[in-house]
Amino acid sequence: xTSPSTPQTTAGTDDRAERIERIRQAAYRIRRNALDMGEVxxxxxxxxxxxxxxxxxxxxxxxxxxxxxxxxxxxxxxFLLSIGHYAIALYAALAEAGTIPLEDLETYGSDDSRLPxxxxxxxxxxxxxxxxxxxxxLPVATGMAxxxxxxxxxxxxxxxxxxxxxxxxxxxxxxxxxxxHGLDNVTAIVDVNALQADGPTAGVxxxxxxxxxxxxxxxxxxxxxxxxxAALVEAxxxxxxxxxxxxxxxxxxxxxxxxPLLEDREKAHFMRVDEHEWQIARxxxxxxxxx
Ligand SMILES: Cc1ncc(C[n+]2csc(CCOP(=O)(O)OP(=O)(O)O)c2C)c(N)n1
Ligand SMILES: [Mg+2]
Numbered sequence: 001x002t003s004p005s006t007p008q009t010t011a012g013t014d015d016r017a018e019r020i021e022r023i024r025q026a027a028y029r030i031r032r033n034a035l036d037m038g039e040v041x042x043x044x045x046x047x048x049x050x051x052x053x054x055x056x057x058x059x060x061x062x063x064x065x066x067x068x069x070x071x072x073x074x075x076x077x078x079f080l081l082s083i084g085h086y087a088i089a090l091y092a093a094l095a096e097a098g099t100i101p102l103e104d105l106e107t108y109g110s111d112d113s114r115l116p117x118x119x120x121x122x123x124x125x126x127x128x129x130x131x132x133x134x135x136x137x138l139p140v141a142t143g144m145a146x147x148x149x150x151x152x153x154x155x156x157x158x159x160x161x162x163x164x165x166x167x168x169x170x171x172x173x174x175x176x177x178x179x180x181h182g183l184d185n186v187t188a189i190v191d192v193n194a195l196q197a198d199g200p201t202a203g204v205x206x207x208x209x210x211x212x213x214x215x216x217x218x219x220x221x222x223x224x225x226x227x228x229x230a231a232l233v234e235a236x237x238x239x240x241x242x243x244x245x246x247x248x249x250x251x252x253x254x255x256x257x258x259x260p261l262l263e264d265r266e267k268a269h270f271m272r273v274d275e276h277e278w279q280i281a282r283x284x285x286x287x288x289x290x291x
Pocket of ligand 1: 135
């Protein structure tokens with residue numbers, strides 16, 4: 001397993017190019033961690049983890065305030081993963097952040113592991129809510145953000161949703177409520193990978209135009225290439241300054257990003273990877289970092 005970087009707990013003030021390179025390196029390690037975990041099971045939600053790695057690298061190494069050694073620090077920013085099946089991506093990021101030890105990744109999805117295949121708050125340090133049943137993240141984020149505001153706590157609440165989660169009515173009820181209360185301490189992040197369990201999002205249930213919908217619900221909305229670290233940094237820097245309404249960063253990502261072998265696989269939602277392919281995947285990932 002690769003070693004974690006020193007966690008950044010505040011937005012950096014270093015030179016922009018250095019900052020972006022540092023995040024790119026973190027995204028590489030997050031992808032490496034995800035491949036290592038994927039190999040433990042031989043299959044899983046590997047494409048999503050690779051696709052969302054750049055987003056998680058920006059959030060965990062550049063934006064979020066937290067103490068890796070004290071996951072319950074009351075003033076921490078909360079990161080809520082409502083898409084429980086993306087647990088592999090979150091564990092990869094938490095290992096990079098130093099919240100969970102790298103050795104734990106070798107137990108991913110095994111009996112008695114702290115890292116179950118669907119994220120559960122009671123099992124894993126740094127996991128704020130249990131996922132699985134889609135559409136619960138934003139309602140919880142809204143309640144948490146109201147509570148924090150009531151307490152005068154300046155912490156922010158982030159919620160990572162998938163495009164499939166936009167099919168859930170509860171997401172939009174919460175979106176309305178969050179905007180109604182002017183909760184500018186909430187940042188939603190939507191991973192638009194254009195895919196769901198039953199096929200392309202456009203065919204399952206049309207969610208576009210996604211940006212217009214969030215704006216109509218009273219949100220400050222920014223749409224960005226979710227595999228472009230520089231563009232992500234700009235978007236997250238911009239929304240952190242926004243006041244008066246909640247913000248959403250809509251991220252267009254590529255399933256399997258960073259590993260050409262795993263991009264555009266036919267069965268991409270739950271990917272099976274042959275034994276001999278893991279090393280090819282790692283080599284391709286390294287080649288991508290060198291470019
Ligand atoms: C309320 C609810 N309905 C259905 C499911 C079954 N389910 C699990 S993952 C998934 C796909 C959701 O879309 P998305 O997260 O965009 O898929 P991905 O990008 O990971 O392929 C579905 C429907 C669920 N977990 N919860
Ligand atoms: Mg999707």
